[in-house]
Amino acid sequence: MDIDLILRVYPFFLEAALVTIQLSVLTTILGLICGALGAAARLSRSAVLRAIGATYVSLFRGTPALIQLFILYFGGPQIGIQLDAFEAGVIGLGVNIGAYMTETMRGAILSVDKGQTEAARTLGLSRWETMRKVVLPQAMRLMIRPLGVNINALIKGTALVAAISVVELTYTAQRYIGSTYKPFEMFLLSGALYMLIIYITGRAIAWLDRRARIT
Amino acid sequence: MPDVPFIEIRHAAKSFGALEVLKDINLTVDRGQIVAIIGPSGSGKSTLLRAINELDPLTSGEVWLEGVQINKKLPHRQYEKHVNQVRQDIGMVFQHFNLFPHLTVRGNITLAPKMLKGLTTEEADRLAEEQLAKVGLSEKIDEFPSRLSGGQKQRVAIARALAMKPKVMLFDEATSALDPELVEEVNLVMKQLAEEHMTMIIVTHEMDFAASVCDRVLFMDQGVVVEEGPPGVIFQTPAHERTRNFLRKHLARAAGQA
Numbered sequence: 001m002d003i004d005l006i007l008r009v010y011p012f013f014l015e016a017a018l019v020t021i022q023l024s025v026l027t028t029i030l031g032l033i034c035g036a037l038g039a040a041a042r043l044s045r046s047a048v049l050r051a052i053g054a055t056y057v058s059l060f061r062g063t064p065a066l067i068q069l070f071i072l073y074f075g076g077p078q079i080g081i082q083l084d085a086f087e088a089g090v091i092g093l094g095v096n097i098g099a100y101m102t103e104t105m106r107g108a109i110l111s112v113d114k115g116q117t118e119a120a121r122t123l124g125l126s127r128w129e130t131m132r133k134v135v136l137p138q139a140m141r142l143m144i145r146p147l148g149v150n151i152n153a154l155i156k157g158t159a160l161v162a163a164i165s166v167v168e169l170t171y172t173a174q175r176y177i178g179s180t181y182k183p184f185e186m187f188l189l190s191g192a193l194y195m196l197i198i199y200i201t202g203r204a205i206a207w208l209d210r211r212a213r214i215t
Numbered sequence: 216m217p218d219v220p221f222i223e224i225r226h227a228a229k230s231f232g233a234l235e236v237l238k239d240i241n242l243t244v245d246r247g248q249i250v251a252i253i254g255p256s257g258s259g260k261s262t263l264l265r266a267i268n269e270l271d272p273l274t275s276g277e278v279w280l281e282g283v284q285i286n287k288k289l290p291h292r293q294y295e296k297h298v299n300q301v302r303q304d305i306g307m308v309f310q311h312f313n314l315f316p317h318l319t320v321r322g323n324i325t326l327a328p329k330m331l332k333g334l335t336t337e338e339a340d341r342l343a344e345e346q347l348a349k350v351g352l353s354e355k356i357d358e359f360p361s362r363l364s365g366g367q368k369q370r371v372a373i374a375r376a377l378a379m380k381p382k383v384m385l386f387d388e389a390t391s392a393l394d395p396e397l398v399e400e401v402n403l404v405m406k407q408l409a410e411e412h413m414t415m416i417i418v419t420h421e422m423d424f425a426a427s428v429c430d431r432v433l434f435m436d437q438g439v440v441v442e443e444g445p446p447g448v449i450f451q452t453p454a455h456e457r458t459r460n461f462l463r464k465h466l467a468r469a470a471g472q473a
Contacts, residue, residue, distance in 0.1 A: 015462055112312075115313035120327075123302065123331070125326075134315055138317055141317075
């Protein structure tokens with residue numbers, strides 16, 4: 001293993017890791033927004049909204065994220081959507097993970113005991129007041145860990161945007177392989193950095209989860 | 216409105232698909248009356264109770280409280296507004312307490328009065344203290360429900376319902392989930408409410424309690440009120456074979472447990 005080479009190129013990989021982190025953060029935010037909207041639609045009283053939510057989920061979970069990215073980035077200009085690679089990456093991955101987060105949030109909301117809703121409604125709270133003051137605070141606690149699983153998948157999923165040439169960790173590894181012919185070292189280095197990001201994220205989520213459980 | 220009954224249920228019927236759980240039930244309850252509903256499981260007694268506050272709406276029939284129809288047929292939005300309003304007058308206590316685990320005892324009691332009656336934090340706190348004193352749990356005001364025993368949870372649930380100053384209280388097997396040694400403390404609170412002439416409808420399996428506290432006892436079986444009367448009559452000299460059977464089985468079971 002060429003340690004010297006790794007020491008020489010790692011600063012460029014750190015920069016690339018920063019891009020991966022940016023991608024992950026923005027994708028998470030967009031995913032949470034899509035997930036919240038999706039879950040609200042799927043739990044709505046309106047049959048139309050429920051159908052829209054269900055279609056969203058099955059469309060984006062039922063096709064490869066890579067194809068979704070390609071349609072957005074390469075196919076987009078054909079229908080008037082011009083995005084740079086980074087934007088396309090965030091939007092493509094965010095909307096994709098949002099479909100998974102929709103199901104995570106919906107599951108957490110549904111797993112709050114029905115007696116909670118009954119007690120709140122019996123006191124005279126409306127559907128929305130009950131959701132906001134009684135069900136959601138409890139569902140939030142339940143969804144931290146499963147959302148963590150979604151975020152873990154999303155971070156690894158950011159590697160896909162190398163295919164539309166966003167200069168993040170995976171793309172950077174490929175680029176340096178082209179000039180050094182050392183795929184083992186380059187992929188190992190990027191893999192180690194992914195692991196570090198995921199480890200730290202995992203710890204942060206475990207901490208949040210513990211905090212939410214105190215009481 | 217002296218001639219308007221306090222609570223009136225007219226021709227109440229409910230079915231889940233082909234299954235008829237309530238069949239043409241009629242019932243009037245006067246202000247301050249305490250009514251026990253007894254009967255085997257599946258007799259429809261909980262469903263009837265839950266129909267009174269629209270938790271389980273009737274398929275047909277009417278429920279009235281002080282001349283206001285609870286189960287009015289209205290367009291969705293108006294219906295929601297209407298039930299949210301009338302439910303404020305109907306307190307309910309559940310078998311499994313259903314306290315909000317993310318809120319303290321104080322938070323449980325003050326949530327609805329603050330949101331729905333516009334009480335300030337100070338007013339709501341005073342109300343919570345008042346209601347907790349009544350159920351003997353003043354010192355638990357800042358505890359979370361997970362730190363309370365079952366009996367204490369149920370007393371807090373009663374305080375939470377009372378904080379809305381309801382006109383009537385519904386008890387759905389309030390002591391069925393409790394360990395035997397915790398039943399008495401909840402019964403005491405209910406007796407105290409009885410002495411204050413709170414109107415109560417109590418679905419229960421506890422015949423001794425029903426006999427000692429209630430003005431009237433309804434025996435339900437298979438979705439109908441088989442017979443009703445003062446506890447002395449229902450428990451001592453029931454007119455119907457089904458009532459006698461139920462009480463005999465129930466006594467045998469209670470003896471077996473003791």
